[in-house]
Amino acid sequence: KIAIASICVGYLAVKWNGPSFDPESLRGARVLVTGASSGIGEQMAYHYARFGAQIVITARREKVLQQVTEKCLSLGAQKALYISGDMSNESDPDKVVDFALEKLGGLDYLVLNHIGVTRFAMWDGDVDHVRWLMKPNFFSYVQMAWRALPSLEKSKGSMAIVSSMAGKLSNPFTAPYCATKSALNGFFGSLSHELAMKKSNVSISLITLGLIDTESALKAVRGIITTPAYPASEAALNIIITGATRQSELYYPWYTYVMNLFKDWYPSLTRHLIQNALNYDP
Numbered sequence: 001k002i003a004i005a006s007i008c009v010g011y012l013a014v015k016w017n018g019p020s021f022d023p024e025s026l027r028g029a030r031v032l033v034t035g036a037s038s039g040i041g042e043q044m045a046y047h048y049a050r051f052g053a054q055i056v057i058t059a060r061r062e063k064v065l066q067q068v069t070e071k072c073l074s075l076g077a078q079k080a081l082y083i084s085g086d087m088s089n090e091s092d093p094d095k096v097v098d099f100a101l102e103k104l105g106g107l108d109y110l111v112l113n114h115i116g117v118t119r120f121a122m123w124d125g126d127v128d129h130v131r132w133l134m135k136p137n138f139f140s141y142v143q144m145a146w147r148a149l150p151s152l153e154k155s156k157g158s159m160a161i162v163s164s165m166a167g168k169l170s171n172p173f174t175a176p177y178c179a180t181k182s183a184l185n186g187f188f189g190s191l192s193h194e195l196a197m198k199k200s201n202v203s204i205s206l207i208t209l210g211l212i213d214t215e216s217a218l219k220a221v222r223g224i225i226t227t228p229a230y231p232a233s234e235a236a237l238n239i240i241i242t243g244a245t246r247q248s249e250l251y252y253p254w255y256t257y258v259m260n261l262f263k264d265w266y267p268s269l270t271r272h273l274i275q276n277a278l279n280y281d282p
């Protein structure tokens with residue numbers, strides 16, 4: 001009972017102790033969102049648009065990006081532009097940041113959200129895939145953050161790094177993905193200390209998400225995971241608020257916060273629950 005009470009108090013303290021969100025602070029804000037042709041990134045683009053921000057979005061599919069920018073303009077974005085890019089390619093991450101800096105005259109928010117395509121399956125020994133996935137899911141994040149940092153420094157800006165519960169707690173069927181998300185948590189956790197110690201103007205928000213109802217996620221886990229998926233639009237709004245209020249972390253939905261504590265308190269039970277929560281018959 002004491003453990004449950006402390007979890008609840010901890011979660012509510014994290015939730016309510018944050019500064020309050022002023023939607024007006026996003027009017028005219030200059031934002032770059034990656035992975036915005038679908039899923040959570042697309043929903044973030046629509047929220048920023050409703051708040052009257054100036055947005056650049058990116059992903060690989062140009063046609064879809066064009067449709068998303070059109071919808072952003074109809075929802076109230078002051079500006080909505082797109083640039084296609086492949087984040088597994090070495091030069092595209094810099095190209096995308098440079099485009100946003102030029103078209104918006106600087107950046108207030110950098111939201112790194114894209115992921116490369118990977119299988120939800122037992123690891124089959126494909127080392128090349130692990131090496132490849134690090135490019136879009138990790139190296140491009142590092143590259144874009146570094147490129148945008150001087151402008152964010154000038155604007156007292158923020159970065160949001162969209163990670164996952166898989167970066168805190170390893171799950172089966174996602175070994176390469178877990179590795180990239182753990183790398184993000186390690187790198188950006190360290191960088192956020194360094195920026196704070198240097199009295200930098202830039203804040204970093206690390207985002208821990210549980211299962212969200214995007215098409216790609218639901219397709220991947222169908223028949224294997226039966227836990228409920230939370231709405232992408234709500235996840236997107238929570239990420240935006242976390243960045244705008246310069247909070248260092250977001251756990252969404254609530255159970256990710258509990259699982260993160262639980263895994264260190266009860267490691268064997270956690271392993272048992274994880275392995276038995278999945279439908280798998282060897």
Ligand code: NDP
Nearest residue numbers: 035037038039040059060061086087164211212214216217
């Ligand atoms: P989606 O698959 O819906 O979207 C992924 C986005 O990344 C798309 O816009 C896709 O567009 C883009 N993308 C894919 N490959 C590349 C590439 N090589 N270069 C550039 N862009 C690329 O993902 P979600 O919305 O579900 O996930 C968004 C974030 O949330 C991710 O960081 C994910 O890890 C995290 N998350 C999601 C969870 C979930 O359950 N949905 C759970 C935990 C974390 P295009 O194909 O046009 O390139």
